[in-house]
Amino acid sequence: PGSISNNITTTVNPLPTVILSSSDTNNVICMGDTVTFTASPTLLANYNFLLNGISIQNGVDSQFTTSGLADSDTISIIGTSTSNCLGPLSNELVFTVNPIPTVSLTISDDSVCYGDTIILSANPAGIDNYAFYDNGNLLQSSQYSILITTSLDSNSMVTVVASNLG
Secondary structure: OOOOOOOOOOOOOOOOOOOOEEEOOOOEOOOOOEEEEEEEEEOOEEEEEEOHHHHHHHEEEOEEEOOOOOOOOOEEEEEOOOOOOEEEOOOOEEOEEEEEOOOOOOOOOOOOOOOOEEEEEEOOOOOOEEEEEEEEEEEEEOOOOOOEEEOOOOOOOOEEEEOOOO
């Protein structure tokens, strides 16, 4: 019989599995909205956040915040453990980014007497929310694209901000 070799003990470290979540629960935002991505678990040695497969933040921070997403952008992450083991690609979050709606404002009559009823219409109709302002003061915020008022005067400067809340 031959001689028996020495024993070798090997430590096999597990690969880190990272789950990615976002501050926007349905991944549907408007252009320019800020979204924060969070990797779990925390306390890994490194988090490499990927936008469409390209590294955009690589370091110890388990959160990434951006306001620059475009429609169909995909965010994912790869974690590295404290044992220097590189984990697999996380779940991917695909975003729908809606454009900022363009809206115009029309008035029923631009020459009225004080106290007359004035109808202001925002176009196009069908946007989720219309906020009508008079000199920066909110008059109405709702799903309705029409504002009916008797409270305007010669100093009134009416504007409308439309937003799709998706």
